[in-house]
Amino acid sequence: MEVKLAEAVVVIKMVMKKYVSILFLFCSVIAFSQKENDDSKEYKKRVLESTEVDFLMSYYSQDGNHASVTGGVGTEELTDITPTIIVSIPLNDDDVLTIDAGISAYTSASSSNLDPFDSSGASQGDDDDDDDDDDDDRILAGNIEGSPWVESSGASKQDIWSSVNINYSHSSDDRNKIWTANVGFAAEYDYTSIGFGGGFTKLFNEKNTEFGIKGQLYLDTWSPKYPTELDSYLEAGSNLNNGFFNGLDILNQNGDIIDKNGAEVWSPINSTLIDNKSRNSYSVSLSFSQILTKNSQFSLFFDVVQQNGWLSNPMQRIYFSDRPNYYVGNSASISNYTSKENIDVFQLADDIERLPDSRIKIPIGMRYNHYINEKLTLRTYYRYYFDDWGINSHTANIELPIKISDKFTLYPTYRYYQQTAADYFAPFESNLSTQDFYTSDYDLSKFDSNQYGLGIKYSDILAKTEVFNFGLKSIDLRYNSYSRSDGLNSGIISFGIKIVNK
Amino acid sequence: MKKVLILIVAITTLSSCVVVKEYQKVNINDPDMALTANKIEKFETNFQIYREGASGANGGKTGGGCGCN
Numbered sequence: 069m070e071v072k073l074a075e076a077v078v079v080i081k082m083v084m085k086k087y088v089s090i091l092f093l094f095c096s097v098i099a100f101s102q103k104e105n106d107d108s109k110e111y112k113k114r115v116l117e118s119t120e121v122d123f124l125m126s127y128y129s130q131d132g133n134h135a136s137v138t139g140g141v142g143t144e145e146l147t148d149i150t151p152t153i154i155v156s157i158p159l160n161d162d163d164v165l166t167i168d169a170g171i172s173a174y175t176s177a178s179s180s181n182l183d184p185f186d187s188s189g190a191s192q193g194d195d196d197d198d199d200d201d202d203d204d205d206r207i208l209a210g211n212i213e214g215s216p217w218v219e220s221s222g223a224s225k226q227d228i229w230s231s232v233n234i235n236y237s238h239s240s241d242d243r244n245k246i247w248t249a250n251v252g253f254a255a256e257y258d259y260t261s262i263g264f265g266g267g268f269t270k271l272f273n274e275k276n277t278e279f280g281i282k283g284q285l286y287l288d289t290w291s292p293k294y295p296t297e298l299d300s301y302l303e304a305g306s307n308l309n310n311g312f313f314n315g316l317d318i319l320n321q322n323g324d325i326i327d328k329n330g331a332e333v334w335s336p337i338n339s340t341l342i343d344n345k346s347r348n349s350y351s352v353s354l355s356f357s358q359i360l361t362k363n364s365q366f367s368l369f370f371d372v373v374q375q376n377g378w379l380s381n382p383m384q385r386i387y388f389s390d391r392p393n394y395y396v397g398n399s400a401s402i403s404n405y406t407s408k409e410n411i412d413v414f415q416l417a418d419d420i421e422r423l424p425d426s427r428i429k430i431p432i433g434m435r436y437n438h439y440i441n442e443k444l445t446l447r448t449y450y451r452y453y454f455d456d457w458g459i460n461s462h463t464a465n466i467e468l469p470i471k472i473s474d475k476f477t478l479y480p481t482y483r484y485y486q487q488t489a490a491d492y493f494a495p496f497e498s499n500l501s502t503q504d505f506y507t508s509d510y511d512l513s514k515f516d517s518n519q520y521g522l523g524i525k526y527s528d529i530l531a532k533t534e535v536f537n538f539g540l541k542s543i544d545l546r547y548n549s550y551s552r553s554d555g556l557n558s559g560i561i562s563f564g565i566k567i568v569n570k
Numbered sequence: 571m572k573k574v575l576i577l578i579v580a581i582t583t584l585s586s587c588v589v590v591k592e593y594q595k596v597n598i599n600d601p602d603m604a605l606t607a608n609k610i611e612k613f614e615t616n617f618q619i620y621r622e623g624a625s626g627a628n629g630g631k632t633g634g635g636c637g638c639n
Contacts, residue, residue: 126613130621150613172616276589351626357605359590363597367605369627433627435605439597447602453624461624469602477602487623512623523610527601544610552621560617564610 115239116158119569121538124152124170124562132510132556133408135178135216137295139385139417140496140508141406142216144556145177162239172229177218180225182383183296184214184414185396213397214414217407229256233263244271248282258383261288267353278367280355288347292382297396297416298336308333318416321392323399334394337419337501344425347377363440369433369451380423384509388418388501406496421507423492429455433463445469453487459512461487479523479546486516510554521548523562531568538567 132144152170159165214220231254238247245268252263267282296312304311308318308328317325318334326333350373357367387393395402397413404410433451440446449465467481490512492505499506523546531539544564551557590598597603607615607628619625 122609124610124613128613128617130617148617150616152612154609274589274591353626359595359598360588362590362594365598365603365605371626373626429624429626431624431627437603437605439600439603445600445602449628451624451627453627455623457623459623461622463624485618485622485624490623511621517622519614521614544608546610546614548614550617550621556621558617558621560614562610562613 112161112241112243114158114161115237115243116156116164117568118158120156120541120566121568122152122154122564122566124150124154124564126150126560126562128558128560130556130558132552132554134496134508134510134513134554134556135181136381136384136421136507136509136511137178138181138184138216139387139415140510142181143177143219143408145219146174146179148172148174162241164237166235166237168231168233168235170231173226174229175226177225178216179227179383180220181214181216182293184216184218184220185296213412215397215401215411216414218411227257229254229259231255231261244275245269258291258293259288260291261286263287269355276359278355278357280353282353282355284349284351284353286349288349288377290342290345290347290378290382292342292345292378294341294382294420295385295417298341298420301336302339302341306335306339316396319395319397319399319402319413321394321402323395323402326394332392334392334416336417337388337391341420342378342382344378347375347379349373349375364436364438366434366436369431369435371429371431373427373429373431375427375429377425379425379427380421380507381509382420384421384507385417386419386421386499386506386508387415387497388499388506389497390500390502391418393497418501419506421509423505423507424457427455427457429453443471457512458489458491459487461485475526475528477525477527479521479525481519481521481523481548483519483521484516485519487514489514510556513554515553517550517552519548519550521546523547531570534570535565535567537570539570541566541568 126149128146128148128150130144130146133142134140135142135144150170150172152168154166154168156164156166219225231252233250233252235248235250239245248265248267248269250263250265252261254261254263263284263286265282265284267280269278269280271278300312301308304313307313308316313328318328320326320332351371353369353371355367355369357365359365394416395405395413396416399413401410401413405413405415431451431453433449436448438446445468447467447469449463451461451463453459453461453463463483463485465481465483467479470478470480472478490507492503492507493512493514494506494508495513496508499508523544525542525544527542528540531541533540542565544562546562548560548562549557550559615628
């Protein structure tokens with residue numbers, strides 16, 4: 069027994085010795101590698117040297133004749149101001165936190181016509197319902213003056229979209245691996261969104277080659293607002309003698325007042341509006357970039373996007389060609405309904421836009437940049453896009469930065485875009501009520517567009533000029549003019565200032 | 571589309587034998603050579619997402635986050 073115990077002790081000692089040796093070796097390796105890491109830490113450059121702050125602002129203005137809220141006809145006048153701040157903070161040598169917060173404050177003539185019957189301030193309305201729609205100032209029968217060409221003063225005329233995005237990135241000591249994670253929140257009066265994402269980038273080949281993968285998820289929710297006549301019809305229990313419709317004259321195509329108790333009366337085609345308020349988007353993005361020469365490099369982007377839920381916009385009206393038309397307002401203007409001269413008659417909608425509850429989008433993009441000389445750089449971009457709604461598109465962009473001095477650079481740009489129509493698109497009064505899906509949103513129609521722009525940038529690498537104890541690094545100013553072949557024209561002026569903590 | 575893919579494969583293959591050293595990257599590191607859009611372009615991209623059927627493949631937003639595209 070004692071012999072066996074002694075043998076066991078010897079075996080345990082041998083095993084212990086072996087493991088202690090392994091442990092010692094392991095610790096030595098760790099210590100060595102730690103020393104190496106410590107050495108590399110001594111020499112590695114910070115990913116971001118100091119806190120940077122970007123103040124950005126844009127003013128956007130557009131006009132056109134195909135408002136989707138009024139079924140593909142009507143004014144698309146819209147203005148939008150977007151103050152934004154982006155703060156990038158180095159947490160240590162390897163980690164950067166970026167906060168991007170902004171608002172988009174817009175006024176829109178077409179959105180205002182969600183309720184074209186608003187009383188424009190001099191309220192003669194009498195809406196006693198306790199819902200949260202904006203029909204409380206609606207004019208009663210006989211006084212209505214609405215038109216797709218006239219801006220209403222309803223609550224939907226203006227809104228603020230606000231968003232906050234927080235992005236965190238971590239780089240490895242050799243800067244060949246980058247991990248990112250982001251979370252975001254956005255809200256406007258009829259829509260909220262929560263987004264999450266993460267990505268990984270790997271650099272190879274002495275940082276000549278880069279591969280990245282990114283995933284993004286948006287969980288969005290509608291707080292739907294509907295065209296006022298459709299909403300009111302359901303509120304009135306589908307009875308044209310109740311609620312909003314009580315005492316309201318409805319006209320037929322000939323301008324005659326209809327008998328609301330007769331056989332031929334206006335009614336929406338569907339008795340339900342939105343039955344699923346969610347709208348989720350999932351995307352995977354792959355990117356690859358390669359340095360070609362000392363003066364040129366390119367990158368490829370490939371995204372797969374899957375969207376599910378209520379993908380149409382509940383504010384957008386549809387008028388079918390195979391159903392009789394009914395109006396509210398001045399009968400004499402019915403014949404001029406699609407003309408800007410119509411300022412006082414409005415056609416009652418047949419339905420809201422309806423689109424499939426899923427969509428797969430696949431865009432493939434490519435950038436190629438070439439350093440021509442110390443004064444001139446060529447920046448190009450091309451994208452091919454297709455989706456399962458029938459839209460195919462090509463986008464081409466060229467920019468030619470010209471350094472006119474040490475501190476000033478000009479940015480002339482040109483962008484061409486073209487797309488085919490979605491399978492479900494038809495113009496005003498052209499969809500059929502027998503279709504499952506329909507839209508008159510001209511953003512989904514066939515068109516091409518041209519965009520011309522010019523920018524100027526002041527930059528000071530040393531950031532010598534002080535602003536609020538920060539150094540002024542750059543100032544950007546850009547203007548772009550955009551024209552679409554369906555008649556939509558817009559312009560955007562953007563301004564940006566970057567300051568750094570000195 | 572086929573031509574684009576051939577071009578991409580050709581460029582990738584041709585590029586695989588070239589290595590530009592760090593000290594040779596002065597021009598590549600010029601801010602205007604960045605393979606991303608400028609920050610100030612986010613506003614243009616934003617209105618394009620609203621006014622056009624296509625989006626994505628530009629290193630930025632692909633869809634979601636707004637009642638737009």
